Amino acid sequence: NPYPIYCAVEKRCFSHGPLEGQWFELTPHEAGFTELGLFVHTSLLDSKFQRGDLLEKKPAMDMVRLQGVLGCALAHEDIIKGFIPPWLNVPGLIDSAAEPYLHVYNALSNLIFLIRSIVKDPAALTDLDQLQQDLEAKVSCDQSELLNSKSQEERRSLFQQWNLELLEVAQNWSQNLENTTFKSHASFLTQQILPLVIKWEWGTTSNFLYQYQDSSVPACLHSAEIFHLIDAGMLINVAYPSFLGDKRDIDLIIAQEYSAGNMFETLTLARDYADEVMKPFPEIDETILKDRDFPKDCYVLEGKGKEPTIVYMPLFNRRNCKDEEDFKAKREEFSTFQLPFSQDKIQSLLEIAKANIRNNREALLAEMRKAALRRQSKRI
Structure with missing residues (x-):
């Protein structure tokens, strides 16, 4: 079998840092930044480091999670631009507080899309249409005036509340479905999977370069306790x-x-x-x-x-x-x-x-x- 090399891009450096801090690669033996030449053993990728010292060793990530972390295009703002409602798509309203809300709506929309691609029953497809309409109605409600009157921390709390309301829309939808096999599958997704979607920060893992004492480490990596890894195709779609x-x-x-x-x-x-x-x-x-x-x-x-x-x-x-x-x-x-x-x-x-x-x-x-x-x- 060929030797696998998985690749990703670090989100902060991709958006605001030097090229040397962007390309990230992972093999069965090591994980790290190609151009910086700084790596850790792959089994330590999610462990906690500070100044180059291992503070907390965590279990090695399995392949499913590794692929999820390294293949996460959802972590980058460009992917969610198509999901921004018009009232929110204005200067000053899209910020770090709004991003998780848009990611959740994006994830819900993609989930509907994926379910629709494998479901053939006309009644189930109609139910999915209804869920999409309910979600769109929720995010289309103009809250710009309310947001403009709030501080950054208050806005963050509002978006967290709206995240939960999106989840509630999906849960209410599944509860109101007729008792069919489709309802049991939908209930599993809304009760077991979506709460994890709400909590998960896309493409994140612990940063082994946090406060690492080396002048080659850019600020976008040195100062953050976690990486935000996104799909390498955002930079170059061939490795x-x-x-x-x-x-x-x-x-x-x-x-x-x-x-x-x-x-x-x-x-x-x-x-x-x-x-x-x-x-x-x-x-x-x-x-x-x-x-x-x-x-x-x-x-x-x-x-x-x-x-x-x-x-x-x-x-x-x-x-x-x-x-x-x-x-x-x-x-x-x-x-x-x-x-x-x-x-x-x-x-x-x-x-x-x-x-x-x-x-x-x-x-x-x-x-x-x-x-x-x-x-x-x-x-x-």
Whole structure:
């Protein structure tokens, strides 16, 4: 099996700090900040540290929680912008007090979306529509005048109260459902899961760099007792940063591009990242970028010196799409936010990905041979 490297971005540094404090990675052996070169053993990730000393050792997080912490796009404000009611979406009202309220509403809306994607019963779908309407009615009630008259602490208390009221809306909804199997499932979610949603700070874990005595640690990490880790895709949706530079000394990166957004965007973002942290990265021929609306199935960015070679392979491309319109349609069909994929869709994606590898087998083998020779020459 391949060696797993999970990646995330630290929220505070991502919003207000230097790039060196942003990229976070976790392996079976260590967890920490790639550019700072500061890590702890993975089993100590949630333990309490101060000034580099271990104060309280906590049980190692299991894989389910680790994946939840490291994959939490919900922790970043950009994700919740679409859930801000108009009365609240004005300067001065969106602050640290409002964010938890919006996160909870976001989580409830996403939960409804996910349930809707697997429920087929028309009556249950109608019930879900009613819950969505009840929640929207609650958050649409203009409270701006009340908020403007309150202090920061009073506003925080108000938002906490409104969080509980959102939970109450969901609980009342589930209690009023007819006695069916759907009601039992809905009751479990509203009684057991949603209270945890209210309390949970998305993507948080203890900060092992809290008050750590090292000038390289930025203020966004030094002064906080907890990390706020968010999905690494908020910065770059392919984990190039973990594989650049001397630490892993990579000769060849095979990047199968499955990201949403503009084609080649992850590649150019990685180039800019490497430039800022002064790590080698192969040159990107600007003519390649002109293919973004209908890319080929394989591009080779040949590394020189310490630069890795990158084989860039778009999932959808000129070989498996008829034209630009078909390319656009395929990307839309398999877009990210439509969970869950059916088994047929999953199988289709697997076959497309496997075909891309088969179709470029010779090119891949050629680059592997070159990488092996480069590695051999470094040892001489």
